């Protein structure tokens with residue numbers, strides 16, 4: 136120790152050489168824009184090789200490494216082994232594509248590194264602006280409330296907590312009374328996050344009544360009413376119906392009008408899970424089906440799916456802001472707003488959700504909505520719908536392919552079909568086809584099971600897809616199906632492919 140030195144040698148994380156960092160930063164930006172510009176030429180997916188995986192199985196670093204070297208490791212071991220959802224021929228699960236402009240917006244937000252939870256800071260007003268725009272998109276009243284959260288799972292949870300707490304204003308203090316058996320209703324096609332939310336909220340998975348669906352996978356409201364009646368007869372306390380605006384399996388839209396009337400009559404909270412499908416409300420051709428979102432008590436949807444925004448961006452809207460606040464506001468002395476200074480400004484965002492510290496998600500949404508205007512998003516959503524119709528037609532026209540569910544939105548479920556193969560073989564074969572498409576990097580649909588049948592499933596929420604990409608998909612499924620089916624011996628059955 137050098138006792139002569141009066142000060143400690145102070146350190147910082149700032150670079151020693153800012154000019155060098157600027158140069159590196161510029162090449163990173165250029166590399167990433169080039170990467171997105173040429174993504175079509177890349178395979179949809181590459182399996183991460185052993186060496187790449189091993190590079191993430193190291194001891195906690197002790198000594199420093201140059202930042203440009205770490206970036207080189209990123210280019211070598213991370214960049215090529217992306218999930219694929221940025222690619223024009225990725226239609227797995229329901230995943231958004233993001234955009235180059237979105238990437239830059241994220242960079243700006245990262246530079247400010249602000250906590251959009253409190254403060255008289257412009258980002259708080261941007262956050263509010265974006266929530267207001269979301270209300271306008273969904274036809275929610277200006278005095279309703281909302282929050283930007285990580286995704287629709289959390290947005291659904293947020294809304295359902297408000298629904299639950301609205302049953303009884305003592306729940307927040309005392310938890311659920313032992314005698315109170317709260318039950319909610321959702322169709323069998325509902326996303327798993329609803330069950331998880333019920334488990335977290337003390338409703339329990341058994342408290343989610345599974346309502347049957349019709350042959351178009353839409354909620355059977357006659358069954359809904361029967362279940363409610365049974366519950367009331369048994370002394371249970373129905374409190375909420377979750378309606379789907381676009382189910383994850385097939386894109387089905389529940390009969391929102393009928394669900395709204397049942398909720399009004401039965402005094403139940405109507406929540407809409409519109410993770411991707413709620414955005415169809417922007418299109419006049421869905422007005423009839425989706426105008427009912429305007430009357431729901433709450434709605435959850437994602438901007439990172441069918442608004443093509445970078446992850447993460449989910450939205451929850453609650454009609455009655457007071458109920459929303461009554462579920463989440465809790466302000467210890469150290470976070471009440473002041474009248475002036477940094478701690479003045481808009482209402483704390485934590486009054487409307489569980490997050491206290493929050494990043495500046497709103498910036499990308501604000502920038503991209505301004506850059507494109509809402510009409511551009513409408514056109515892109517419609518483009519995806521037309522692509523789904525095109526794919527549907529190609530499937531219907533093909534002898535080797537079979538459509539497995541109606542195409543209500545932009546999810547297309549289908550399979551390769553061959554006379555003489557039983558259900559077990561068809562399931563196995565279609566799974567093989569899917570994996571083949573992934574491993575060759577040609578295209579990335581995903582899969583689901585409908586009525587026991589393994590289906591290939593294309594969820595088209597991709598602004599980079601072109602019509603020709605669906606030709607590639609169809610041809611690849613047929614040719615790999617023809618090839619892979621050779622190993623099965625055909626039975627002499629006469630079953631014809633359905634519809």
Ligand SMILES: *Cc1c(COP(=O)(O)O)cnc(C)c1O
Pocket residue numbers: 229285286287288289326328381382383408409410411437449
């Ligand atoms: C994707 C999806 C969710 C979950 O959304 P996340 O953003 O992944 O949390 C919920 N419901 C439906 C219908 C979905 O498609």
